[in-house]
Amino acid sequence: MVHFFVCHGRDEIPRWRMAFPESSWVGPTQAMEQVGRGDMAWVMSNLDGWETLVRDLADRGAILVVLSYTPDPAQASLALIAGARGYAHALSPATLLRQVALVTTNQGIWVLPELLTSVVGGTFKALGGRARMQGDVLGALTERERTVAVAVAEGRTNKEVARELDITERTVKAHLGAIFRKLGIRDRMQLVLRLSQQEVDIADPSH
Amino acid sequence: MVHFFVCHGRDEIPRWRMAFPESSWVGPTQAMEQVGRGDMAWVMSNLDGWETLVRDLADRGAILVVLSYTPDPAQASLALIAGARGYAHALSPATLLRQVALVTTNQGIWVLPELLTSVVGGTFKALGGRARMQGDVLGALTERERTVAVAVAEGRTNKEVARELDITERTVKAHLGAIFRKLGIRDRMQLVLRLSQQEVDIADPSH
């Protein structure tokens, strides 16, 4: 595996060389030419169009890590979305860089521990809209109601759920009624959206 | 470092033993007593209160990986939020388990590659982007059908969609009929599930 550090010409950082003595220093253009499947590319986030570069290189099977002088959660997310498997500080010590390489070459994801909460939290909010969904959303329900809620949210009809739980369809409806009331939603659609963690805009009689 | 597999008493899976011959099998209660800083704990997601368990063990400095028989993106997010560093299929082969251990002990995060897109995709939406993986699904539809499909998948009723697009409810139904036929689904529920990427390809039993 070949390591490529993609950066501006003058951005040579000794510890990079220290971490991977055999690595190549290239600009964005050369990176597009030389990086191939299985190679590892470390891309500086101060490059114009780094996201596109990351995406392209990731598409062709390279392992991407984005390095930043000013790491922040939003940029970390962008990097991961673009296909990067890692996001670290550009001035990380050599040992850390080697650790990142180890993790990413083994299908792992590596982001700065300090940013981890934010990144995952972002995902969390994206998936749930409000804080701590399933726990709280389903938490308000009884055991049986939870079971019904999940079954319905997986796309089953009342009749199917009834058969599955060995109760009458009427009872399923009763549970659903309670679920809708407790969650403040109007129908099973809203339930699916809640549980599949999408943002829902409920009840707007205005339009 | 000691490996703990936290599961129901009878859930013994040979390949776990194969991956880490020295590991201990424990229930949730014993886990709380025995797992300490630097230890590695593999927690089954079919345990009641696994989230709390993961949170507690992670808080005391253990490395947590959640194993599930039915992996899905939402659960993966929950696991990571709870403090887990890994999320994998319970029937993963020994070599994969060792890889996961390697990654997570090096501050990395490991989630099923199939789920990665969904998890990161969620982040993407959190940042205000528009999901466009749906393009594949919606690609078979006409422009108008796409509009209707998205509106319905956002939880609106036929009547609401009709008002919104300034057409009759009858026309909405016509479009929906075409949508169901083209996508090979039976009702709007399946449409939501399709567009929110709910159904997850469970790993085949071979690995």
Added chain:
DNA sequence: AATGTTTCTGTCCATCGGTCCAATATCAAT
């Protein structure tokens, strides 16, 4: 014993949702 929660069941009814049978108008391509 009284109370409250949970689970389960019933009937009635209005509405919604999905499919069958159509038909008409527009537009692009042949």
Added chain:
DNA sequence: ATTGATATTGGACCGATGGACAGAAACATT
């Protein structure tokens, strides 16, 4: 000019859904 795809609407039919009543049985708490 004919064909094909698209968008639109109509009517009728029937199953699915959700709410509004209501009641019974099991169980835990007080």
